Amino acid sequence: MNFEITILGSSSATPIYQRHPSAQVLNIHERFFLVDCGEGTQMQLNRYKIKFARIHHIFISHLHGDHYFGLMGLLSSMHLQGRTDGMHLYCPKALKEIIDIQLRHSDTVLRYELVYHYTDAVSSKIIFEDDDISVETIILNHRIACTGFLFREKPKKRKLIREKLAQYNVPREQYNSIKSGKDFVNDKGIVIPNEQLTGDPKPPCSYAYCSDTMYDERILSIIRGVDLLYHESTFLEEKAERAKETFHTTAKQAGIMARKAEVKRLIIGHFSSRYKDLYPLLEEAKLEFENTTLAIEGDKFVIE
């Protein structure tokens, strides 16, 4: 069972210095989720040997081009590769119009279905859910409607202690109810408390993706305590005014956010093209929150 994030792009709007616009792939228990899809994402997926066919869910935070200009190319390549599996898109409603007009003018009917799940930037909602995982939108504060995404494993079942099950002759058909926390009653009517048969499960993993946004403490409640927070960090604090004007965040502010939200680890990204050297951004964030890392193309972050 893995929970792994691969950075495909760390740049803000203008790609430069071999940095690519925003895109990440999450592998959660071998389900692949693409988060944002800046220009060149399909080339980055090729570079890091992530097969397009494994991706069934794409999340687009907002309709600034550096977060979605790679989508049409990726969807087209999937079509040309003969894909038939449906693709789920979690995105602002207008994206459908943008995709449809381009398919129409290229006279293309995709071989697979696009299933749209619209986000809104008004209230946080669960937009994906299965037995293991849920994805919830995070309402961000940007120049246009923008949502982040909170990926969270569901609470895991308790871990069976095999020797104890053998010792108390627990029949196999009761394992599931015991995993769920039930006590065991044997055929003499004696109750064996669940805590004698099971251990605590691993705590569920969680990842919050927050790009693009100005510093806004209203998101603290939803991201509180996550294992890993990606928070945009377009500017250094010396450009705090510019950050505010453009609805972006400084490295210092991203660090403060991580500290106040008591997250375990912070990744900063969405770097302005004015910074060739990213270490000043890292240093600034670390002064507020030590466990901070730069988003660098190709880097993988594993949540254990």
Add this chain to the structure above:
Amino acid sequence: MNFEITILGSSSATPIYQRHPSAQVLNIHERFFLVDCGEGTQMQLNRYKIKFARIHHIFISHLHGDHYFGLMGLLSSMHLQGRTDGMHLYCPKALKEIIDIQLRHSDTVLRYELVYHYTDAVSSKIIFEDDDISVETIILNHRIACTGFLFREKPKKRKLIREKLAQYNVPREQYNSIKSGKDFVNDKGIVIPNEQLTGDPKPPCSYAYCSDTMYDERILSIIRGVDLLYHESTFLEEKAERAKETFHTTAKQAGIMARKAEVKRLIIGHFSSRYKDLYPLLEEAKLEFENTTLAIEGDKFVIE
């Protein structure tokens, strides 16, 4: 005075093996023309150190994504770099709709003007002209409306022979008319024929860009004798049926076209992702037309 083509992308629809979708830059007498703009073109321009600000004319052959998915990103980056110079777009009419809808949903008003010059795939037309150069559309035969582009220098003026001008005491203010082919009449009424005062100018350079198209001899008349022909060559001849079905050309057919059009040199490109090794395509074209070269990203072709 230069006439130089730089290949930015040589791939057909699916970018692979470090090959990028279609894009080229022409530098004609220090005017920069971008021809097609596949995904990642802005990154390729950065890689080959071609400044965005130098480009004032972009030609889009047709609305299949591998020929224009990089345009929005490039236009956006130009905007963010503070461009104020207008940009001329030579393209199918529907491209305006595709651009407008994306600008609208990103709430972006470009700092510079987009000046549209619409092509049609019905009849060849001159779509750009100044004192030195003209650009004419080439009607291609593709699944959707598609035009190639013929870049042609205008006939150059005759070359003055400085010693002769001195010998006959030709006043400087007559140089221009003599360059244009006029004879010189001196103050004694004696006519000095132009051919004694001037030499033949260099012949004008020409470049024809033909992508995407099936083999169609109707273009022979317009591309006849050009210095350099770029012709798509998506498949090997063994896939001739597939080429026809998809309105593309084989390497052999591209070679035949070059030979029949009596061009001086052929570049083949728009290679299918099925070919990792491109040399079989080159060999096949060369059997028909020896002076053939592969389009490879970063390669420059100079017309002398």
